[in-house]
Amino acid sequence: xxxxxxxxxxxxxxxxxxxxxxxxxxxxxxxxxxxxxxxxxxxxxxxxxxxxxxxxxxxxxxxxxxxxxxxxxxxxxxxxxxxxxxxxxxxxxxxxxxxxxxxxxxxxxxxxxxxxxxxxxxxxxxxxxxxxxxxxxxxxxxxxxxxxxxxxxxxxxxxxxxxxxxxxxxxxxxxxxxxxxxxxxxxxxxxxxxxxxxxxxxxxxxxxxxxxxxxxxxxxxxxxxxxxxxxxxxxxxxxxxxxxxxxxxxxxxxxxxxxxxxxxxxxxxxxxxxxxxxxxxxxxxxxxxxxxxxxxxxxxxxxxxxxxxxxxxxxxxxxxxxxxxxxxxxxxxxxxxxxxxxxxxxxxxxxxxxxxxxxxxxxxxxxxxxxxxxxxx
Amino acid sequence: xxxxxxxxxxxxxxxxxxxxxxxxxxxxxxxxxxxxxxxxxxxxxxxxxxxxxxxxxxxxxxxxxxxxxxxxxxxxxxxxxxxxxxxxxxxxxxxxxxxxxxxxxxxxxxxxxxxxxxxxxxxxxxxxxxxxxxxxxxxxxxxxxxxxxxxxxxxxxxxxxxxxxxxxxxxxxxxxxxxxxxxxxxxxxxxxxxxxxxxxxxxxxxxxxxxxxxxxxxxxxxxxxxxxxxxxxxxxxxxxxxxxxxxxxxxxxxxxxxxxxxxxxxxxxxxxxxxxxxxxxxxxxxxxxxxxxxxxxxxxxxxxxxxxxxxxxxxxx
Numbered sequence: 001x002x003x004x005x006x007x008x009x010x011x012x013x014x015x016x017x018x019x020x021x022x023x024x025x026x027x028x029x030x031x032x033x034x035x036x037x038x039x040x041x042x043x044x045x046x047x048x049x050x051x052x053x054x055x056x057x058x059x060x061x062x063x064x065x066x067x068x069x070x071x072x073x074x075x076x077x078x079x080x081x082x083x084x085x086x087x088x089x090x091x092x093x094x095x096x097x098x099x100x101x102x103x104x105x106x107x108x109x110x111x112x113x114x115x116x117x118x119x120x121x122x123x124x125x126x127x128x129x130x131x132x133x134x135x136x137x138x139x140x141x142x143x144x145x146x147x148x149x150x151x152x153x154x155x156x157x158x159x160x161x162x163x164x165x166x167x168x169x170x171x172x173x174x175x176x177x178x179x180x181x182x183x184x185x186x187x188x189x190x191x192x193x194x195x196x197x198x199x200x201x202x203x204x205x206x207x208x209x210x211x212x213x214x215x216x217x218x219x220x221x222x223x224x225x226x227x228x229x230x231x232x233x234x235x236x237x238x239x240x241x242x243x244x245x246x247x248x249x250x251x252x253x254x255x256x257x258x259x260x261x262x263x264x265x266x267x268x269x270x271x272x273x274x275x276x277x278x279x280x281x282x283x284x285x286x287x288x289x290x291x292x293x294x295x296x297x298x299x300x301x302x303x304x305x306x307x308x309x310x311x312x313x314x315x316x317x318x319x320x321x322x323x324x325x326x327x328x329x330x331x332x333x334x335x336x337x338x339x340x341x342x343x344x345x346x347x348x349x350x351x352x353x354x355x356x357x358x359x360x361x362x363x364x365x366x367x368x369x370x371x372x373x374x375x376x377x
Numbered sequence: 378x379x380x381x382x383x384x385x386x387x388x389x390x391x392x393x394x395x396x397x398x399x400x401x402x403x404x405x406x407x408x409x410x411x412x413x414x415x416x417x418x419x420x421x422x423x424x425x426x427x428x429x430x431x432x433x434x435x436x437x438x439x440x441x442x443x444x445x446x447x448x449x450x451x452x453x454x455x456x457x458x459x460x461x462x463x464x465x466x467x468x469x470x471x472x473x474x475x476x477x478x479x480x481x482x483x484x485x486x487x488x489x490x491x492x493x494x495x496x497x498x499x500x501x502x503x504x505x506x507x508x509x510x511x512x513x514x515x516x517x518x519x520x521x522x523x524x525x526x527x528x529x530x531x532x533x534x535x536x537x538x539x540x541x542x543x544x545x546x547x548x549x550x551x552x553x554x555x556x557x558x559x560x561x562x563x564x565x566x567x568x569x570x571x572x573x574x575x576x577x578x579x580x581x582x583x584x585x586x587x588x589x590x591x592x593x594x595x596x597x598x599x600x601x602x603x604x605x606x607x608x609x610x611x612x613x614x615x616x617x618x619x620x621x622x623x624x625x626x627x628x629x630x631x632x633x634x635x636x637x638x639x640x641x642x643x644x645x646x647x648x649x650x651x652x653x654x655x656x657x658x659x660x661x662x663x664x665x666x667x668x669x670x671x672x673x674x675x676x677x678x679x680x681x682x683x684x685x686x687x688x689x690x691x692x693x694x
Contacts, residue, residue: 011483
């Protein structure tokens, strides 16, 4: 067997760079995808929706009802868009979907309150999408309890909310304001890299087979490792370009805190990018043509985006889904990148996740090299 | 140009077998090619020519058989063989999105050609492509692609050239120039194995081999192949060739009737039976006012090959 040759690796790499430069559309896609995703995920998506349209039916127009409605409005979660006269209309508005919430202040609300018989404040929510309503509903409990306190004076004072036996103190650390972008934008880095790196490598190798140039390549005295490395390195560069784009946007557009060491992040990135490229390379050894390679990439991309904790909370998934998620490199990378950027994690805190990435890379590279055939058999 | 006995053959393989699933594509093929020889490889489409060539250059591993290429074992030393072999694939297999110069440069790097830049420049000059070096390979016409492929294949100065139907779809002038180049290279000591469908190209080879359905039917110098076929051919001129052909078809002793314009080639292995079948036409009976003349002629290589093709059994069906 011939020794590993740097010259041949460089030859493959130079060729890939030239081909990449000629393929304008692909190159545009590699830069365009992160920008598009940044705009969509960064500006369009919000996991904590506020100012949700709300209709109120006030059957008892007393001062208490007014205070409650004002409190709802002030909480920021509710936007009182309609005041209706009857229950039928309230139902219709909810059914149409033109309001998210319907609040009913029943007749005799003020009277019952003063008597201390705990009147009912009915809040109906269109809970088809739990994510859209859950935060607003959580805020309700506090509103119902404390909003009326200023009005409960004199003989009504005993009705005021009493302090809990325990003083609850919550620190929302790392993202105190719960800004979605802080979570999403660093995660996007992993998503964009997963998507483009896997697909580009899978296509780059499959293309050789589809165009018949693979036969030529195989007839040359080149080792699989040299081909693999030569094909991968140009995409590592592209990957870094995407990272710079996203980090720049994170800082300048979304003001995401970059607490940890960027050097540490870029070191981990090598591992993560390589892991994705190895997946793409493996796909290319399985796919017969570029279409199949594309389909496999999507097949890989879907669980990556859904089970990694990028879109939905990882801990909210059942055990089997978490197990699948643990296999995916994106899961570990998300923990690392969020850890470094938002929590200021150092090498010690992320060591476990890095080890998982390294293991994944080793296994997939072994499969890729085993699958890559030096013959046409 | 004959090989001196002292020089070991460039290709010496015995009993090569290659199966894809249950299909035997190459069945017990043995080839021996002396150094500096041009060896023509003929046979119908799907006969196993390409597979045999791929076995020789290590792109496929044989299921049975053994032998050497340039003195190196084809089973265990394929990496070393690859470095000394130039293989031109049937379909253009250089990178269409690289320019001519970039393709040559890539190949030179892959083979570790010393003094790379000068060699690439020289190859471009020899091709007459010096001023089109920046043109993308994909934009070249068929003839130019073929010239580029050949130039790339010989850039690393291989000792053995494997050409798989190199002139398919190339015009006659380019084909002639191509063969002149092949002969020049062979003159310098390069061994060439070339597969082709063209009879005129076969006649330019030192030796030929005919393969059908994976089996090597005959091999040897062209005249010996023709002589050993045992085929007798009669040339029939005049009259209505199509009517005569229809009349002769299926008669005992007549194995093949081929129309060449106004002439007929009628062939068979049994001379007596062949002449008996032609008897009604011999001696010049008048047909539509035209004389029919039957003369003995040498079978052409094409007659021989069609004869071989008809005789061989299709083991795929």
